[in-house]
Amino acid sequence: MSRRPVNPARRFADGGSIPFVGSVQSKTRSTRLLSIGLLVVGAILLIGYLHSGSDGSIREKEALSKTEGGSSCTLEVLRALPILKKAYGDSMNKVLHVAPDSCSVVSKLLKEEDTQAWGVEPYDLYGADVNCKSLVRKGIVRVADIKFPLPYRAKSFSLVIVSDALDYLSPRYLNKTLPELVRVSADGVIIFSGYPGQQRAKVVELSKFGRPAKLRSSSWWIKYFVQTKLEENEAAAKKFEQASTKRSYRPACQVFHLKPYG
Structure with a gap:
């Protein structure tokens, strides 16, 4: 079957x-x-x-700074801007910022009403973002070696703010650079410098800046100002301290206020 x-x-x-x-x-x-x-x-x-x-590169840089064990005084400038406005008032309308990653501070200042801002980046802009490259193309931020005279006339800016950059200069070049910063300011220079022991030498510093940061004490800076005949702006320093106390702000970097040349 x-x-x-x-x-x-x-x-x-x-x-x-x-x-x-x-x-x-x-x-x-x-x-x-x-x-x-x-x-x-x-x-x-x-x-x-x-x-x-979307919050920009600031958070990334803060995380990188914490990871590497360092402290960026340029980031501290961003935190201190409201305090600086209280202390300097109308003098904040035409500002030059000199620092590694100056683009971040310049971008922030340009968003403020009635504020003009320019920047000087002392080192190569390797890995800069699109916004920073745009500022450089427009001439708002310059890449310039601050060991040489700045390409600006005397008293070109109301205020000059410098952060981190001076910490990488030896006294030999500091003697040339700091007077130049004072020369181009009409109302003064504000220095943000790291505290001794705050940073450790990092490989990135050696490759980009040529040397690790030389962080000096407050007494060293004061002695240096006296020797180079640079006067501290005591009135501005007092206003800055009062505004800091009112807002419970404690700087993570040393802040010095210098008078312009007479």
């Missing part, structure tokens, strides 16, 4: 006719759920990353 052909549809329809078919289906569902879960988690992480990037 001839045998009737088996209907494959019936065999697949009957779960009991194929061993472990229920287990296979269960594993397939689990794999799909796992894939969906991973996609959701990936999307959340991507959104979080993009959101953090």
Whole structure:
């Protein structure tokens, strides 16, 4: 007798006719759920990353600074801007900022009403973001070696703010650079300098700046000002201290206020 052909549809329809078919289906569902879960988690992480990037490069640099064990006085300038406005008032309308990563401070100042700002970046802008490159193209931020005379006329700016840059200069070059900063200011110079022991030498410093930061004490700076006949602006320093106390602000860097040349 001839045998009737088996209907494959019936065999697949009957779960009991194929061993472990229920287990296979269960594993397939689990794999799909796992894939969906991973996609959701990936999307959340991507959104979080993009959101953090929208705050600009400041947070990234703060994290990098903490990771490397250093303290950036340029970031401290950003924190201190409201205090500086209280202390200097109208003098904050035409500002030159000199520092590594000057673009961050200049960008912030340009957003303020009735404020003009320029910057000098003493070192190569390796890895600069699009905004910084745009400021350089427009001539708002210059890349210039501050060991040489600045390309500005005397009293070109109401205030000159310098952060971090002087910490990398030996006294030989400091003797040339600091008087230049005072020369181009009409109302004074504000120095943000790191505290001794605040930073440790980092490989990035040696490759970019040529030497690790030389962080000097407050007494060293005061003695230096006297020797080079640079006068501290006691009135501005007092206003800065009062505004700092009122806002419970404690600088993470040393802050010095110098008078302009008469």
